[in-house]
Amino acid sequence: MRYSEMFLPTGREIPSDAELISHQLMIRAGMIRKLTGGIYSYLPFGYRAIRKVEQIIREEMDRAGAQEVFLPMVQPAELWQESGRWVHYGKELLRFRDRHEREYCLGPTHEEVITDLVRHEIKTYRQLPRNLYQIQTKFRDEIRPRFGVMRCREFGMKDAYSFDADEAGAEISYQKMFEAYKRIFTRCGLNFRPVEADSGAIGGSFSHEFMVIADSGEDAIVFCGACHYAANLEKAEVAKPDQPENTDPPLPIEEIHTPGVKTIEEVCAFLRVKPGEVVKTLIFSADGVAVAVLIRGDQEVNEVKVKNHLGCESLELAPDDLILAATGSPRGFAGAVGIKTRIIADYSLLGMTRCIMGANREDYHLRHVKPGRDFQVEAHADLRVIRETDPCPRCGGAIHLARSIEVGHVFKLGTKYSKAMKALYLDATGREQTMIMGCYGIGIGRTVAAAIEANHDSDGIVWPLPLAPYQVIITPVNVNEKSLSETANRIYDTLKDKGVEVILDDRDERAGVKFKDADLIGIPLRITVGPKKLAEGKVEIMSRRSKEVIDLPIDAVEAFVLSKISEGM
RNA sequence: CGGGGCGUAGCGCAGCCCGGUAGCGCGCCUGCUUUGGGAGCAGGAUGUCGCAGGUUCAAAUCCUGCCGCCCCGACCA
Numbered sequence: 001m002r003y004s005e006m007f008l009p010t011g012r013e014i015p016s017d018a019e020l021i022s023h024q025l026m027i028r029a030g031m032i033r034k035l036t037g038g039i040y041s042y043l044p045f046g047y048r049a050i051r052k053v054e055q056i057i058r059e060e061m062d063r064a065g066a067q068e069v070f071l072p073m074v075q076p077a078e079l080w081q082e083s084g085r086w087v088h089y090g091k092e093l094l095r096f097r098d099r100h101e102r103e104y105c106l107g108p109t110h111e112e113v114i115t116d117l118v119r120h121e122i123k124t125y126r127q128l129p130r131n132l133y134q135i136q137t138k139f140r141d142e143i144r145p146r147f148g149v150m151r152c153r154e155f156g157m158k159d160a161y162s163f164d165a166d167e168a169g170a171e172i173s174y175q176k177m178f179e180a181y182k183r184i185f186t187r188c189g190l191n192f193r194p195v196e197a198d199s200g201a202i203g204g205s206f207s208h209e210f211m212v213i214a215d216s217g218e219d220a221i222v223f224c225g226a227c228h229y230a231a232n233l234e235k236a237e238v239a240k241p242d243q244p245e246n247t248d249p250p251l252p253i254e255e256i257h258t259p260g261v262k263t264i265e266e267v268c269a270f271l272r273v274k275p276g277e278v279v280k281t282l283i284f285s286a287d288g289v290a291v292a293v294l295i296r297g298d299q300e301v302n303e304v305k306v307k308n309h310l311g312c313e314s315l316e317l318a319p320d321d322l323i324l325a326a327t328g329s330p331r332g333f334a335g336a337v338g339i340k341t342r343i344i345a346d347y348s349l350l351g352m353t354r355c356i357m358g359a360n361r362e363d364y365h366l367r368h369v370k371p372g373r374d375f376q377v378e379a380h381a382d383l384r385v386i387r388e389t390d391p392c393p394r395c396g397g398a399i400h401l402a403r404s405i406e407v408g409h410v411f412k413l414g415t416k417y418s419k420a421m422k423a424l425y426l427d428a429t430g431r432e433q434t435m436i437m438g439c440y441g442i443g444i445g446r447t448v449a450a451a452i453e454a455n456h457d458s459d460g461i462v463w464p465l466p467l468a469p470y471q472v473i474i475t476p477v478n479v480n481e482k483s484l485s486e487t488a489n490r491i492y493d494t495l496k497d498k499g500v501e502v503i504l505d506d507r508d509e510r511a512g513v514k515f516k517d518a519d520l521i522g523i524p525l526r527i528t529v530g531p532k533k534l535a536e537g538k539v540e541i542m543s544r545r546s547k548e549v550i551d552l553p554i555d556a557v558e559a560f561v562l563s564k565i566s567e568g569m
Numbered sequence: 570c571g572g573g574g575c576g577u578a579g580c581g582c583a584g585c586c587c588g589g590u591a592g593c594g595c596g597c598c599u600g601c602u603u604u605g606g607g608a609g610c611a612g613g614a615u616g617u618c619g620c621a622g623g624u625u626c627a628a629a630u631c632c633u634g635c636c637g638c639c640c641c642g643a644c645c646a
Binding site: 009011012013015016017018019034037090092109140142143144199439441475480481509510511512513514515516517519528530532 | 607643
């Protein structure tokens with residue numbers, strides 16, 4: 001493409017409303033423009049990058065035996081009522097009515113639609129397994145869209161759904177997708193890591209997230225330096241401690257006046273003790289019912305673990321009125337002694353022989369409380385957030401924490417949707433069975449953003465070759481000099497004939513402007529046609545990533561470029 | 570939804586306290602010079618100052634309401 005004819009509005013100024021580097025660069029490199037909150041237009045340059053990712057995904061999905069479909073974005077309410085998610089999905093589901101007052105939603109995901117399709121068409125085990133995927137725009141009415149294309153309301157997603165006759169088959173389908181995902185993200189040039197994840201409201205027994213390590217990521221992950229264990233922070237298990245640590249002899253319980261002392265820090269300062277000697281009593285509202293969760297004062301509760309342990313639909317820290325009703329005191333003085341709610345405790349309480357906790361009475365705490373003697377716990381469980389100082393739950397090795405961007409997620413769904421929506425088949429013995437499902441998503445725009453987040457320098461984007469919207473840019477330093485212009489055109493035609501994706505920067509701009517733009521938009525190879533080298537019959541080829549420049553005779557350019565491209569640079 | 574910030578030319582911003590002719594840089598247009606890392610000179614175009622009310626002789630500026638955007642939190646497949 002001739003640059004002079006391209007719709008590629010680049011910018012020098014950093015957009016004021018973009019925080020992330022990838023977001024800033026996508027705007028500056030003319031890839032995206034915002035239409036409204038969380039909704040973006042992709043310009044030609046950005047859309048080419050999107051299509052590169054899509055193409056890689058298509059090839060790997062097809063290779064793994066999945067077949068592409070295209071499903072509607074507008075979906076009828078009835079389907080969602082059937083799965084139960086019309087009620088449970090919440091406000092992220094954008095609902096609306098048509099002229100006949102019938103209710104619809106914009107698809108945030110397509111389990112219902114695909115399950116409906118498959119249940120009507122697949123009747124026998126002979127038609128299983130099947131894996132269908134699509135690349136579609138999804139809409140989720142996010143409370144707070146942010147980070148540009150990273151977390152927006154309208155976004156492109158690949159979603160695949162597998163249907164199997166039994167668990168063993170479902171496991172194979174899952175593994176196939178897992179392998180396909182590894183190939184996809186490897187081909188995208190991303191440094192990623194699959195981690196165990198909580199399956200959340202989507203349900204199912206098991207899931208992995210594919211994470212790209214990046215400081216700007218929204219997610220925190222944990223991984224072991226010694227073994228292969230890796231998990232989302234909210235999923236990461238904490239090993240059950242073997243031995244009681246505290247051997248202090250028990251003492252009689254004692255009430256102490258602690259006026260206005262509420263937080264762990266305040267208690268520690270006031271009583272001159274360490275957080276590890278205090279027990280936090282957090283009152284949660286689990287589906288509206290108060291539950292007390294106990295944890296050592298130096299630890300943090302992992303709400304996902306609490307939610308999973310309780311098996312509740314919703315979990316949040318209790319509002320003040322519920323705390324008052326449950327403990328008889330205002331926030332800040334809750335304790336386990338004498339409380340009427342369910343009590344569950346983190347493993348960190350095991351072996352404590354005495355501790356300090358709230359007295360369920362305003363301005364009072366208790367000391368020398370002995371768990372088991374002064375209160376009973378319904379269960380001890382792993383309820384806390386793992387820390388970098390904790391051992392790996394698998395091998396005991398040292399673990400590390402990192403920020404990361406979730407680009408893909410694979411789930412074993414089990415029968416959550418097939419059961420609710422009656423996706424049944426007849427097995428070899430003629431008995432009716434429920435299909436076992438899996439679902440597998442990739443955020444396309446987010447993958448591109450993550451690639452930029454991980455591949456840029458102070459001059460702009462540094463595209464990994466497989467995602468680069470163009471592979472080569474030819475820069476004649478002065479288009480008004482006929483020899484330069486002609487040489488550039490000749491190289492351009494040659495490369496184009498060979499199928500190379502190439503830009504000819506034929507703009508009547510100063511060389512500096514062209515170089516800056518070429519760097520900004522991150523084209524992997526730049527061929528500079530200038531007067532000095534041309535006098536020797538040569539041009540310069542610069543690698544965007546390494547900034548290394550080599551001189552080549554004009555005749556050798558084609559072979560060089562083709563070999564660079566075929567070796568993936 | 571709670572807290573904070575911001576809406577002035579295509580982009581980045583000043584002006585607002587203390588009311589009185591709407592500005593700067595970049596970009597854009599024209600001409601000349603220049604031509605290997607965002608050129609120089611000269612000339613030029615561009616604004617319902619987010620919207621709606623109010624106060625005032627007079628509002629970008631003060632007051633009220635609304636809308637939009639950004640950040641933090643809550644929330645979240």
